[in-house]
Amino acid sequence: MNQAELHRILALKSQENKDSLDLDVLYNRRLSANISLIKTHFFSLYQEVEHKDYFFKLLDQIALLFKARPTELKNQDLERLNSGNWYQSEKMVGMQLYVDRFNKDINGLKEKLPYFQDLGINFLHLMPITTRPTGENDGGYAVNSYHEIDGKYGTKKDFLDFAKKARENNMFLMLDFVVNHTSDEFEWAEKAKKGSLHHQNYYYTYADRHIPDEFEKTLPEIFPQSAPGNFTYNEEMEKWVMTCFNTYQWDLNYRNPEVFIEMLGNLMSLANLGVDVIRFDALAFLWKKLGTLSQNLPEAHTLISLFRMCLQVIAPGVILLAEAIVAPRNIIKYFGEGISEGNECEIAYNASLMALLWNSIATKKASLMLKSLTEIPNKPNDGTWINYIRCHDDIGLGYDDDFVRAMGSDPTAHKQFILNYYTGRLEWSPAKGLMFMYNPKNGDGRITGSAASLLGLETALELKNKIIIDYAISKILMMHGIILTYGGIPMIYAGDEIATLNDYSYEQNQDHVNDNRWVNRPIQNWDVVASLNKTKENPSTIVYNGLKNMIRLRKEHVLFKDSNEVKIHGCPNEHVFVYERTYKNDSVWVLSNFNELTETLDIGWLLSIGIHAGKNSIDLLTQETFNLIHNALPLKPFQQLWIKNI
Template identity: 25%
Template sequence: MSQSLESRLVAMLEVVYPALDCEFLADQLLDAMGLDPEAEPPPAHQNNWSQADVVLITYADTVQRPDEKPLVTLKRFLDDCLRESVTAVHILPFFPYSSDDGFAVMDYLAVNESHGSWEDIEAIARDYKLMADLVINHMSARSRWFENFRKRVGPGKDYFVEGNPKDDLSQVVRPRTSPLLNPVQTEDGERYVWCTFSEDQVDLNFANPEVLIEFAGIIRYYLERGVKIFRLDAVAFLWKEPGTPCIHLQQTHELIKILRLLIEHHTADAVVITETNVPNRENLTYFGNANEAHAIYNFSLPPLLINTLVTGNCRHLKTWLMGMPPAQMGTTYLNFIASHDGIGMRPTDGLLDEDEKQRLINTLESFGGKVSYRRTADGRDQPYELNIALWDALKGTAEGGADHWQLQRFLCAHTIMLALEGIPAFYIHSLLATGNDLDRVEHTGRLRSINRSQWQLERLEATLADPLSHHSKVYRELKRLIAIRRAQPAFHPNATQFTLHLGLQLFGFWRQSLRREQSIFCIHNISAEVQQVALSDINLISTDQWTDLLSGQPIEDLSGTITLKPYQCLWLGVRPPI
């Protein structure tokens, strides 16, 4: 007989809060979530996704229309342009905020009035799987909770992490160069608060179980308004202990297990995704034993894939892919190449050497990119991320500079992403091939603004209708590729994947569907030179009728060779039975 929800919850809580009455705390959490202590668990190892799933990542106000709330405009754009292409929409923080384009939340239970209302959010959630951020590590210094912290009253008095400049903080891992501890005046005098990201983003104190109870109520509120996918923002930093790195601590992993347990008992097909921009081996730990994240961001993919395409050499990408463990059933990878943030450099640790990293940095800087830094424990500033629009990141090569293969290179990158094990996620500016927005950087003073442009809907529609614009060419071809992907069982996020060995200029892998009714050989020329592949090297079964699913061209001679133009891709497969 399986353990009850309550007993499982108590066991997890005892790891995090060994000195507290965890049975009482469990009752409070279950009450906050509206859950029956004896509730039956959802089926184990259940895949809440299929090959049809494609995610769009966007801000609420990326697409705008005069005299219309941006969330209404976003729904209009989704319905008119992407209804047949995307199944899930990640709307980046749509709450009232004070900085960081939404990630300094002032009120978790409100929708930013300038964006729209909860009714607008619910309208999107009715037609698409809605992914929302749970900005769980920190909150705005202008929030009501933090004002109460200053006043030393509740709720908020003990909701934020306090530090002492005399504490041993030498091991703390930082994603920024700003001060970790910031002094604030309170009714009890000066206090130092912990700020992992910025002075305006004060870290929440999960050592106080009242904070966990508050978030249980917030999660329930989101679920009741249609949120199906929870992105746990910056969750790796959640638990703080001076004298440690304050990242990936055991309490953090247990808290993720607790949140998942509560979420999936409330809504069986809800999904938890951890956002942990860290080296690959560290990132993989957030699967737990299929009891933490349902999905993790594949953070090493963007820098490795971009490096592959600007160097014309897939050695590191291939080595990484061979070392990636298949995700257990009920878990998967979220594949992306670009996002609202920059291209993380920490996920390349152990994958690229320092000279290779610097070459990538130099190349993308020559294409208009910028570099953001973090401060290491020994006080050195190290590159943390590259800030550049993906369209411009792929405008040329490391050796030759900008060239005329930008469109083909850009489409090759997305063709690879669409075929890999996992769920593909498109940042809206990649789907639209938006370039560097240097004017926005100058206006905001923030490097990440380079990839956070805004479109007026009328201009966007005209641009996408213009067959000569590169935006239109990318948009139409990516929609075509998505449609092909969604019809292939071999592209199920958990379908089998093996790496092919076809040299350093051809990046290939094999996918086989869960029921073994379809295989697809995915072969991509990642260089600016013509390449040939001998079909005998792929070992196609001679009794099957093979077709390049991308072009529709049948493969007649299995003993012959295929010539691939620069950045051309092949998906050699047998069409699935109808």
């Protein structure tokens, strides 16, 4: 039992005792339930002898933050507790978007609520909308404020009105909490630059290069091309400051307990805007230690759990998403281990599945995906994944090298092949992507590009080749079909639902030209949306209607909720990926052919995993039964089936 389940029990017992309306009573019970863990975590990070006063400051801060939470949201917190793990529901289907690029501003976004409802979207991840520096700002991830809305998007009132409208329409909202760093224009940074030693201690600042040089011996470079190194000299302070991401993003010093207490306040300011899920950005980097990579350290996990234990007391209806794009075995840890099991983040990005899907497209085989997903430990029952094929960021190739070797490949050569496949270095590849942040020191690199262009649609349209156009469309739908049926919340990237191609206009934008991730950050094409269904053979129409059908089917079948009921079957055909979703006595098998040739599965094997082949089962996607050929089930190139016995 994790702490969330304990709070749920306490809330239900309070209702039985007729004191459920006393929000303060329930707050005190949550505090009593969590205070021992809060104390343990706090003093494991900050020695008790020196920091006892800060612990009492933290308790005072928690009380003040609860008092400041709007009553409407406090009541919603209790509803969420009573509803159980609402975020694991089969009804959850998300979309990630930039507000300004989707439809100008917050009010423009509100106008498009019917569009989301038509497609079946009820969970929105809005990219950063708070104030940021003019010019380069890492797409808003260099924050000047954690809760003030940038004027280009509207006002705070606009957002509060939008959040209320979203709640009325049973739509959930997610915003980013940039927890690792601020911009160099943030109020603490400005005070530090003016000579405040107190605020210089909110960051990692050094008068000379001695300690920075020691850090550099082991710290990797996040952006080796545009921001090499991990420290920047600030002339106003006459000091070096740690800047692991960009020169204008200053890493916060969580070794200082004041930073944690202040950031908890910033977290709640964001939550009080009416946000349901808070995405902890770059949380793997939170704790820095000499002689290490300063990523995924035990102290970082303790810090995240401390945030969550405090948040549960103040606002138990708000949950956390771990933005940890790390090695497969490390991702699981962000749900919590040991005394923190189930007590870190409720949600994490399934970056492993994402990378493995792109690997399977390039290799035309599901072998590495099968091995990787079956050998990674299960997540806790109360956690869930964000499953996605594309996001605003680059695609990192986070494969486990041991698994690649086990498949008979050299990890370095394999990664180079994948990079070459997607970035135009293989003449036969239909993919049109770009290389992002290639590091010649180790041959590492990442990939940018829209899903449709990476899956060959841009090339196919240029060639006017109907066959490879159909292949590209099938790949787009197959990839989305997997994230819609695999355990977790599917997150569609805005524009992918209408098969948007690469946007090369970033090359003419002075603020974007040095960051080719903007090639997959397009402006939503509402002319294309308006023309949907006018031309049935249009790729945008086929993809939109295909996704709409799959989303509807997902919501109609409770077995697609995330209860860890995903059984991956070791398919004898290396090109086909097969898994089964079950609920009580009901099952659906999802079969995906990653090859450009028709592949077959023997009836004997299908029967062995429970499929009643032939006329005794149907494909939910088409509502058609199957015709076996020579006692085998054929799967066309890039075809996907959702099989249900009848």
